[in-house]
Amino acid sequence: MIQLPGLIDPHVHMREPGGEHKEDWDSGTAAALAGGFTLVLAMPNTRPPVTDAASLEGALAAARAKARCDYGQYLGAGPDNAAAAAALAGRSAGLKMYLDQTYGPLRLDDMTLWMQHFERWPADLPIVAHAESRSMAAVLLMAQLFDRPVHIAHVSLREEILLIRKARERGLKVTCEVAPHHLMPPPNPPPNSQNLGEGQGGGRLEVRPRLNTPEDRQALWDNLDAIDCFATDHAPHTLAEKDGPNPPPGFPGLETALPLLLTAVHAGRLTLDDIVLRCHTNPRRIFHLPQQPDTWIEIDPDAEWSLRATEMHTRCGWTPYEGMPVRGRVQRVVLRGAEVFKDGRVLAEPGIGRNVRDC
Ligand code: DOR
Numbered sequence: 001m002i003q004l005p006g007l008i009d010p011h012v013h014m015r016e017p018g019g020e021h022k023e024d025w026d027s028g029t030a031a032a033l034a035g036g037f038t039l040v041l042a043m044p045n046t047r048p049p050v051t052d053a054a055s056l057e058g059a060l061a062a063a064r065a066k067a068r069c070d071y072g073q074y075l076g077a078g079p080d081n082a083a084a085a086a087a088l089a090g091r092s093a094g095l096k097m098y099l100d101q102t103y104g105p106l107r108l109d110d111m112t113l114w115m116q117h118f119e120r121w122p123a124d125l126p127i128v129a130h131a132e133s134r135s136m137a138a139v140l141l142m143a144q145l146f147d148r149p150v151h152i153a154h155v156s157l158r159e160e161i162l163l164i165r166k167a168r169e170r171g172l173k174v175t176c177e178v179a180p181h182h183l184m185p186p187p188n189p190p191p192n193s194q195n196l197g198e199g200q201g202g203g204r205l206e207v208r209p210r211l212n213t214p215e216d217r218q219a220l221w222d223n224l225d226a227i228d229c230f231a232t233d234h235a236p237h238t239l240a241e242k243d244g245p246n247p248p249p250g251f252p253g254l255e256t257a258l259p260l261l262l263t264a265v266h267a268g269r270l271t272l273d274d275i276v277l278r279c280h281t282n283p284r285r286i287f288h289l290p291q292q293p294d295t296w297i298e299i300d301p302d303a304e305w306s307l308r309a310t311e312m313h314t315r316c317g318w319t320p321y322e323g324m325p326v327r328g329r330v331q332r333v334v335l336r337g338a339e340v341f342k343d344g345r346v347l348a349e350p351g352i353g354r355n356v357r358d359c
C-alpha cells in the first residue's frame with residue numbers, strides 16, 4: 001500500500017444544472033472519490049451556463065447539498081459579463097474562457113471581448129482558457145499584454161506545448177494541463193462499438209480538443225517537464241448521445257485517470273512523484289487551493305485489473321477504455337479524517353464536500 005495526498009482535478013464537467021441525466025454533483029463527486037480525487041473544480045458550461053450571481057449561487061447550492069468531495073465552481077466568460085464576473089471572482093474557482101470549438105454556448109470569438117475579461121478579472125485569481133493552436137498563441141499574447149497569469153486547458157498538440165515552453169522561457173506567466181486521453185488514447189475502434197456497424201462508433205471518440213496524432217502525443221511525453229497538471233476534463237455524455245446523430249464531444253475521466261497514470265508508472269514512463277506534482281502540488285498552487293487536512297488516498301500500485309463502466313460511479317454509464325487492463329488501484333480515500341471510499345464503495349454522504357472558496 002502506498003499513501004498519496006488527495007488528488008485535485010481542476011477540470012471537470014458536473015452537468016448540473018441542465019444535464020443531470022449525464023451527471024450531477026452527487027454522482028460526479030462519487031466518481032471523483034472513486035478515482036482518488038478529493039477536490040474538483042467544475043466548469044461553467046452547464047444549461048444555463050454559470051455566468052452571473054444567480055447561476056453561480058445556484059450551482060454552489062447544488063454542490064453544497066450534494067457534493068461528496070471538496071469543490072470549486074468556475075464562472076464562464078460571456079460576451080457581456082466581464083464586470084459582473086469580476087465582481088464575483090472571489091466566490092469562484094476562476095474564470096473559464098472558451099475560445100475554440102466546444103460543447104455549450106460559451107464560445108467567445110471576438111478578441112475585444114477577451115480583452116474586457118483580461119482587463120477586469122483580478123490578477124491573483126486564475127483565468128483558464130480553452131484555446132487551441134493559434135487561438136492559444138493569441139491568448140498567450142493577451143496574458144503578456146495584461147501581464148497576468150493564464151492557464152491553458154487540455155494541451156494536446158506539439159505546437160502548443162513547444163510554444164508554451166518558449167513563452168515560459170521568455171517570462172510569460174503561463175501554466176498548462178494535459179488530459180490523460182491525450183497521453184494514453186482509448187482504443188480505436190472503441191470497444192463494444194462493433195454492433196454499431198462498419199465505420200460506426202466514431203461518436204464515442206469525439207472529444208475537444210480532438211484525439212491527437214502519435215507525433216503530438218510523443219511531443220507531450222517528451223515535454224513532460226513543461227506540463228504543470230494532469231486534468232481529466234471529465235465530460236460525461238450518455239452512450240445514447242454519443243452513438244446518436246450529433247454526438248457531443250467528451251469522455252468521462254475521473255475513474256480512469258489515476259489507473260492510467262499508475263499504469264504508466266508501472267511501465268516506467270512516469271514516477272509517482274510526477275503524479276503527485278501534477279495532480280496535487282501544482283494545481284493547489286496554480287488555483288490557490290487550501291490544504292485539505294487529514295486527507296489522503298491509499299493505492300495498491302501493483303493491483304492488476306480491467307477498467308469496467310459497470311463498476312464506476314459516473315452516471316453516464318460508459319468509458320472509452322472499457323476492458324483495458326491496468327496496473328494500480330485506489331483502495332481507500334480519507335477526506336478530513338473520514339473514510340469516504342473503500343474497496344470500490346463510496347462511503348461519503350452527499351453534502352460532506354466543502355467549497356474551497358469558503359475555507
Ligand atoms: O470534449 C469536450 N467536452 N470538450 C469541451 O470543450 C467541452 C466538453 C463538454 O462539456 O462536454
Ligand code: ZN
Pocket residue numbers: 011013043233235
Ligand atoms: Zn472541459
